[in-house]
Amino acid sequence: MATIVLKSREFRREREGGWRELEALVERVERKGHSSLTSDELSRLPSLYRATLSSLAVARAISLDQNLLLYLEGLSTRAYLCVYAKRSFFWPLVQEFFLARFSMLVYQQQRLLLFSVGLLLLGILVGYSMVLGSPELFYSFVSPEMAQGRSPASSRDELLSILQHTESKASALSTFASFLFTHNAKIGLLCFSLGVLMGAPVLLLLFSNGLTLGAFGAVYASRGLGFSFWAWVLPHGVTELLAVCLSGVAGFMLAHAVIFPGVYRRVDSLMLRGREAALIMLGAVALFFIAALLEGFFRQLVTSELIRYSVVLGTSGFWLWYFRRAKGAA
Amino acid sequence: MRPVEELSYTLSTPEGVPISCTLAPIASRLLALILDGLLLGLLGMGILLLVWLSAPTLLASDGFLSALLLLVVFVLRNFYFVLAEIYLGGQTLGKRVIKLRVICRDGGPITPGILLARNLTRELELFFPLAFLAQPEMLVTNSPGIIRLASIFWLVALVLLPIMNQHRARLGDLIAGTLVIRAPEHKLMPDLTEETSNNAFTFSESQLSIYGIKELQALEGILRVDEQRLNLATLESVSEKIQRKIMWQGAQSSPEVFLQAFYTAQRKRLEKELLFGRRKEDKSVITNKAQHNDLDEV
Numbered sequence A: 001m002a003t004i005v006l007k008s009r010e011f012r013r014e015r016e017g018g019w020r021e022l023e024a025l026v027e028r029v030e031r032k033g034h035s036s037l038t039s040d041e042l043s044r045l046p047s048l049y050r051a052t053l054s055s056l057a058v059a060r061a062i063s064l065d066q067n068l069l070l071y072l073e074g075l076s077t078r079a080y081l082c083v084y085a086k087r088s089f090f091w092p093l094v095q096e097f098f099l100a101r102f103s104m105l106v107y108q109q110q111r112l113l114l115f116s117v118g119l120l121l122l123g124i125l126v127g128y129s130m131v132l133g134s135p136e137l138f139y140s141f142v143s144p145e146m147a148q149g150r151s152p153a154s155s156r157d158e159l160l161s162i163l164q165h166t167e168s169k170a171s172a173l174s175t176f177a178s179f180l181f182t183h184n185a186k187i188g189l190l191c192f193s194l195g196v197l198m199g200a201p202v203l204l205l206l207f208s209n210g211l212t213l214g215a216f217g218a219v220y221a222s223r224g225l226g227f228s229f230w231a232w233v234l235p236h237g238v239t240e241l242l243a244v245c246l247s248g249v250a251g252f253m254l255a256h257a258v259i260f261p262g263v264y265r266r267v268d269s270l271m272l273r274g275r276e277a278a279l280i281m282l283g284a285v286a287l288f289f290i291a292a293l294l295e296g297f298f299r300q301l302v303t304s305e306l307i308r309y310s311v312v313l314g315t316s317g318f319w320l321w322y323f324r325r326a327k328g329a330a
Numbered sequence B: 001m002r003p004v005e006e007l008s009y010t011l012s013t014p015e016g017v018p019i020s021c022t023l024a025p026i027a028s029r030l031l032a033l034i035l036d037g038l039l040l041g042l043l044g045m046g047i048l049l050l051v052w053l054s055a056p057t058l059l060a061s062d063g064f065l066s067a068l069l070l071l072v073v074f075v076l077r078n079f080y081f082v083l084a085e086i087y088l089g090g091q092t093l094g095k096r097v098i099k100l101r102v103i104c105r106d107g108g109p110i111t112p113g114i115l116l117a118r119n120l121t122r123e124l125e126l127f128f129p130l131a132f133l134a135q136p137e138m139l140v141t142n143s144p145g146i147i148r149l150a151s152i153f154w155l156v157a158l159v160l161l162p163i164m165n166q167h168r169a170r171l172g173d174l175i176a177g178t179l180v181i182r183a184p185e186h187k188l189m190p191d192l193t194e195e196t197s198n199n200a201f202t203f204s205e206s207q208l209s210i211y212g213i214k215e216l217q218a219l220e221g222i223l224r225v226d227e228q229r230l231n232l233a234t235l236e237s238v239s240e241k242i243q244r245k246i247m248w249q250g251a252q253s254s255p256e257v258f259l260q261a262f263y264t265a266q267r268k269r270l271e272k273e274l275l276f277g278r279r280k281e282d283k284s285v286i287t288n289k290a291q292h293n294d295l296d297e298v
Helices: A007-032 A039-062 A066-084 A090-108 A110-133 A135-141 A156-164 A170-194 A200-222 A226-259 A266-301 A305-324 B026-054 B056-060 B062-088 B093-098 B112-119 B122-134 B145-164 B171-176 B213-223 B232-246 B255-275 B289-297
Strands: B008-012 B018-022 B100-104 B178-182
Touching (some): A066 B018, A066 B213, A090 A110, A090 B062, A110 A226, A156 A200, A170 A200, A170 A226, A266 A305, B026 B093, B062 B093, B062 B112, B093 B100, B145 B171, B213 B232
């Protein structure tokens, strides 16, 4: 016996060319992306990947060469990532999301959305009727920094001045809009993340948001300013409250996944719903942005109640159309 | 002293062959995060500088500056991570430097939606606790003690989540079903058995039935140490130990040549056993020759 014949060595000799070729391709993709490959190389990538995976399976069965096994394991992982973790471009994704995906997802969750909206309306109703009955409750629903001096003790003129307040300097308005957006979106994101805690924080957030709004409404209504108050709130409020409710929907989806995992393990159920919930949350952030623009600019520039109410109708009509559009597709 | 144990995760690929990967250690993930944080700071300042250079008059009204600052900070801190991961295929720049990758727990493709899901919780997981550290009174104003305690408990639990589960997943990872692994980088070295050209050593069956796979691969490790750093003393002691153990009576030569030959013969023997479905993990597994023969006859 002149030389020792090892099956694993012969196996390696036969297949090594393919591995090296794949390694070179993978290295280029890792450094410069898929676009650096020619179309020919690009079509070879998946088949080389599969061949290497099968080499790995064979090597596990016949080879005890640790270095070879680790190499194949690593190469397979890298190639797997090249094949399954493609880089994507931003704009096509954004387009697809807002034109189709977002409205579809929301439409599918319409029951949760109705629940969230109902919860918010209930909060408004409770806040409104309680403060109307006993005005001192206002202070327990609304924090001082939120009230900005408005309270049941304020005079009619003080209350009215806020509703009619206009700001002509564009710079101050953009700061205001920007602040509103970041503040609201941050709360929305927290609402989404807190959904994991069985949804209790989400319930609380939606309801207390309603309470605050209802309390303000009652204070204004008691001075006969109800009509003007809603004209002041709703032009941006429709969009903003919808965004709050959508954050609520996203949070509830996570809560639902944790509490009722169905046939899945809890982590898997969280994963399945979490991916959809995150997309809804992204849409909600966009809605917060639109609402902040309306609140920061439109509300401060336009005081005519007729125009304010037509914007209310316009935005509600638009969102209704936008989300029901998916009905045909679903 | 033992090396830190590495957690591995077996990924089931859509092709049906499982691949095992090494989960990224917490420390390297933290390091990548710090790098990303530094980069974010630089990026934010760079954008401001650019606006200032291109339109200094706009910034004259300080209202615009603060509006821009607010917006830039928000977009950067909430969307930098997801955009970088979408664009670079599961890596932020920090992860790229530290060589980490995001993968899906179920082995499926990593879509932008999944990357979004794992990064939308950063507000709660990262920035909220940071803000809390900077201003502890923010969270705890005018709420009853029990609520305060519960909030702090949740916050701590959230931050410590990655070290409390077997996959080192943070909340975003759980929601998106992702894991962070260390990008593998193993070089393929020449097969050690190639170097055994002639068969000057012959080992008997009984001499080769002592050691198992674990010892074989430990020997491989010793033989693969870089040429320059090749430790003659180690080779010598290992070779002596083996010779004593297998009661080697044959020719004496340099330890390296002997070990090479022994490795080749041992590997051939163990691989042959493997083909028969007998995996001898280490030397404590005693192969019962007679029993095998019985089974073979049946």
